[in-house]
Amino acid sequence: MSTATKSRDEFPVAVKRDLATRAAHFCSNPRCLRLTAGPQTKGKRGLGTGHAAHICAAALGGPRYEPTQTPDQRRSIENGVWLCRECGDMVDKDAESFEPEVLRSWRRNHEAMIAEVRQKGWSSTIELMRAGQAEPGLARRIVSIFEDRRVFWATFDAEFPDRVRASLDQLRSELTKLRSDCIAGNPIDTAIVSLLRTIRSFFDIVEQTDLVTLRCDSHDPNWRSFEGALGALRKSIGFQVATLAESYSIRLQGEFSQHAPHA
Ligand SMILES: [Zn+2]
Numbered sequence: 001m002s003t004a005t006k007s008r009d010e011f012p013v014a015v016k017r018d019l020a021t022r023a024a025h026f027c028s029n030p031r032c033l034r035l036t037a038g039p040q041t042k043g044k045r046g047l048g049t050g051h052a053a054h055i056c057a058a059a060l061g062g063p064r065y066e067p068t069q070t071p072d073q074r075r076s077i078e079n080g081v082w083l084c085r086e087c088g089d090m091v092d093k094d095a096e097s098f099e100p101e102v103l104r105s106w107r108r109n110h111e112a113m114i115a116e117v118r119q120k121g122w123s124s125t126i127e128l129m130r131a132g133q134a135e136p137g138l139a140r141r142i143v144s145i146f147e148d149r150r151v152f153w154a155t156f157d158a159e160f161p162d163r164v165r166a167s168l169d170q171l172r173s174e175l176t177k178l179r180s181d182c183i184a185g186n187p188i189d190t191a192i193v194s195l196l197r198t199i200r201s202f203f204d205i206v207e208q209t210d211l212v213t214l215r216c217d218s219h220d221p222n223w224r225s226f227e228g229a230l231g232a233l234r235k236s237i238g239f240q241v242a243t244l245a246e247s248y249s250i251r252l253q254g255e256f257s258q259h260a261p262h263a
Contacts, residue, residue, distance in 0.1 A: 008058040009074035016052040016080075023082035024118075025050060028110035029091075031136045031249060034084040051088040052080050055103045063095035064103075081107040090249070138181060138188045139248040142195075145174050146241045147254045152234050161211040161226055168199055175199075191244050198236045205229040 011019075025037040027050065036050030056066035056079055066074075073079060081103045083091065091098040146152065151167040158164060175192050182189035206229055209222045217223045245252050 009071045010058055011052050011054075011075055011077075011080055015075065015077045018077055019052045019080045019082045020050055022111050022114070023050075023107075024114045025082075026110070026114070027084035027087050028082050028106045029084075029087040030106060030109065032084060032087050034086075036082070036084050049085055051083050051085055053083045053088045053091065053103070055079050055081055055100050055107075063092045064098075064100050066100070082110075135186070135188055136248050136250075138178060139191075139244055140250055141178060142175070142188070142192065143241055143245050143248075143250050143252065145171065145178075146237065147252065147257075150255075152237060153255055158227070158230055159216050161206075161209075161214045164230065165203075165206075165211045168202065172196060172199055187247075191240065195237065195240055198233060198240065202229050202233040 020036075025035060027034045027036055034049075037046065037048050039045075040047045054062070054064075054074070056064045056069055056074065058074060059065070060067075069079070091103060149167060149171065151164050151171075175196055179189060179192050182192065206226050209226060211226070214220075214222055214226060242252065244250075251257075
């Protein structure tokens with residue numbers, strides 16, 4: 001569409017300000033809840049990373065455009081939801097997964113929570129947010145401990161089996177530590193147990209082998225067994241982490257993302 005004919009029904013400044021205030025400057029996506037205002041890290045000014053997002057698009061051809069809306073309805077606060085930049089981007093690029101009713105329910109629930117905690121004071125705000133955030137927060141921590149861990153993709157590391165063992169040992173203790181923040185049997189706990197089981201079966205296969213002296217040699221049955229076990233481990237962990245990331249809308253970062261299979 002040519003920009004000359006495209007008219008956008010933007011929110012007036014007052015509507016943007018009200019949306020931000022009503023959301024207490026937190027992103028309204030229940031899985032995100034990122035704070036969108038604060039101080040600059042080094043400078044003296046305030047930093048705003050929030051965004052008054054249109055539920056139904058401001059212009060023809062935009063995401064969730066609703067032809068029956070009048071320009072006034074399109075510009076009204078009822079057609080807005082406060083989001084961080086990342087979530088604003090996500091709901092517009094994947095508009096079919098985020099229908100108007102989904103975004104309206106985000107705003108309704110988020111504003112209701114803010115209203116409740118505003119009356120109860122700040123400490124309960126943090127508690128409530130933690131309760132709502134625990135699972136995605138944990139999912140993100142699990143994913144991040146796998147990202148950029150060379151053992152899952154670098155050929156070079158596989159040539160030094162003892163390094164692989166050390167890295168997996170460390171990973172195992174980090175995962176075990178994370179489990180202590182989980183409620184036993186909940187989805188995140190189950191995911192961690194499964195990751196630990198996968199690492200365990202790798203160690204079971206290579207148990208009899210001295211990994212310190214083992215070197216790449218296709219005629220050595222111990223090497224072949226190590227190589228096979230590492231291949232299976234990489235594939236299984238890659239799939240599990242990619243599935244976890246997808247369930248919690250976490251974008252995989254770094255080298256791992258190029259090696260993880262897409263769930
Ligand atoms: Zn967000």
